[in-house]
Amino acid sequence: MEYIHEEIEKKWQKVWEEKGVFKTPQWSNRATYYALVMFPYPSGSIHVGHVKNYVIGDVVARYKRMKGFNVLHPFGYDAFGLPAENAAIEHGIHPRVWTQKNIETIRNQIKKIGISYDWDREISTCDEEYYKWTQWLFLKLYERGLAYKKKGLVNWCPSCQTVLANEQVKDGACERCGTPVKVKFLEQWYFRITEYADRLYEDLDKLTGWPDHVKTMQRNWIGKSRGALVRFPVEGIDEVLEIFTTRPDTLWGVTFMALAPESPLVDTIVLPEKRIEVETFVSKTLLEDRFKRTAEGAKKEGVFTGRYAINPVNGERVPIYVANYILYEYGTGAIMGVPAHDQRDFEFAKSLGLEIRVVVDRPGAPLDSKTMEEPYTEPGIMRDSGIFTGRESDKAMGEIISWLEEKGYGKGTTQYKLRDWLISRQRYWGAPIPIVYCEKCGTVPVPEDRLPVKLPEDVEFEPTGQSPLKKHEDFLNTTCPICGAPAVRESDTMDTFVDSSWYYLRYVNPHNDEKPFDPRDVNYWLPVDQYIGGVEHAILHLMYSRFITKVLHDLGYLTFDEPFTNLFTQGMIYKDGAKMSKSKGNVVSPEEMIKKYGADTLRLYILFMGPPEKDAEWSDAGIEGVSRFVKRLWKIFDRLIERLSATKEAGPVEPKTSQEKELHRKLHSMIKKITEDIEGGFHFNTAVSGFMELTNTLSKYLDSTNETEWNLPLLRDVVEKMVLMISPFAPHLADELWNRLGKKGLTVEQSWPEYDQRALELEEYELAVQVNGKVRDRIVVSATASEDEIKRMALSSKRVQKWLEGRKPRQIVIVPKRLVNVVL
């Protein structure tokens, strides 16, 4: 019989659908397992890179089903976003139509791959029944004071015509389109993620099932640092300059203060005679590209404001400058300058000729303020530092902070680099922010029972970049929910990362129109046992989701406060050395591969390419190789099937000949290996090679044994177990073969095979015999041989004797079942 993958795959996909095998019962007495893949943005069609994500998830889901879990394995679409709107502007298609068409394409693509999703739970973030609850989420944050509006410096992408969150800016450019980002001063909506900075940071330690690199990236991004806030009174006016420092031990080395150019304090502090000079500097600096200006290594510039501050620790007058390297958004927007012990302050002091004063000495090699060519930033011995003189700077840190607090000079504190999450977007295709502005009542949230604030569909798209909502009178004009007076709606929509920050909860109750999710169900299913997706979301999506989970936890909806217990980040698939993209024309389409080789071959190849967490290069020759394997396997079944139909049951398996024993042993060692490959770190590439090895051994057995002497019960046992094991990887093939073996039901409904430890034991082992660590011979010893026997056999080897040259070995090391090392 020929292997016709189209027929087989179509047939089984239909059976699965008709039987509804992947529909997940909401409750069952089996243990739950929630396997989740990151849902895609539906921008056209998916390529094999996405397929990798879904296949990994499917192997896990199907395997866990066979292990007896009640598995939740859903799929959906992150369907709001700019590309839909751009398509509307360019081609005149409504974003909803464009998006829906893409969703259909993708759904069809995925069904052809045979992924075991529960399609009844499919969700799409642009559906009213979904975004209603995104708006609900906004209201919950608003009630808690975690959603707020403020004026501030924001990143603006001139091409996307919208503001961006800090996380969405990479190297000073828009993460999406690469256009350099401009800084604007605008009023925008934020989520107060900074309130959760510490928990987001500290709880990373709880995430033992997450890869370290992702946790590290989040730690870097949150940027926690301990230090002190210290207050420096300003001379001559009633003003205090508060600064944050991680090095309170260098307070005695302060020789200047510096303010960020954006700081409103500049205006208060500057002396009249310095005003023109300072204002000129500030406006010049603010005109510069902010990302270049604040990049490391940029030239440090600044001007004196004419004003002095008093250093509380020693009463000294220190000049206050405005400097281009001070970040307004971090700390207090002002710093104390300690040139001797800080790289940036050192550069600044050098370029302006300011005093450099050493207060922390390098142990054993004192520093000289006059001649030093670089700052000393390590811990050391404190010098000229009042009562702390002579102390070790790092050890004294805690005491210094207590002392500052006692004296009222400052206090210990922790600062974070993390900024609040800017969530408003001046775009159409997103969930409207449920806020109304009333002249009398001010900013009023839309009451929960009036959700959703519907996104109007009858809008006109113009390439002006302005959101069509801005001009949609019916949408804009409303009445105040409090007083009933005419009011205006907020026309901004939410960042799509808000949509995706909670979707994993919705899958549990995707069609509940009373609430976003039922806490009882969600707490039963979540946290997600295994989350799978690309590293590109290491910060953005994963941190936002953690934040929202913690908020909902604090609001009493969730019993857990981390959404994803285990995270797996899969590598990308490259083609011709580059990321696949339509514009580069290097997209490998799954349909084409399925048509040519079949879904099972595609799945196996994607897994076989290399370790799934690593990037891999697509190879046409590679998939050919896997295709050959599948055909070979098919042919072996063809050879066997008729003979096997005589033996319906595997029955007691008694391997007699050495070939039979080898085959039996191989089967069990492969059950062990493949199970461990799946459980112990997603080593699917080696699992697939295990199938190949087992097939090779089987094929060798069939070739080397006369057909009349085939051990049929053994063969049946081998092929049945092999079919079950390959089921999560190549499910159509598995079900077809299972069926041809005369078995009932589907492979995914069977139990995962167990290995028999006894089958792994050999009666005799081949040992390598080394002389001084080099293999010189091999001997076969019985499993029960004593050490002395093994030594005797090793020493009696002719080849070993040749190397011994009559000498007596100093030592003989035996590694059971592996080797003997004769040491001279």
Added chain:
RNA sequence: GCCGAGGUGGCGGAACUGGCAGACGCGCAUGACUCAGGAUCAUGUGGGCAUUUGCCCGUGCGGGUUCAAAUCCCGCCCUCGGCACCA
């Protein structure tokens, strides 16, 4: 600069807790079948020397520990990813 991951044949990659480096696949070579082969099957395939048995070298580089190191330790080099004037 800091943090993280990694460097193994012609290629993708294997190698448990230190125990025979190169599983499995690709590619290549030779042979078989064939009118033919870009199908299939068999055999071989880290490098060098000897080519009969063997011998030497070999996991980025240089040291070290050990009977034994891809694996552990010290010092470098390179690649990829993240952060990057965060006080």
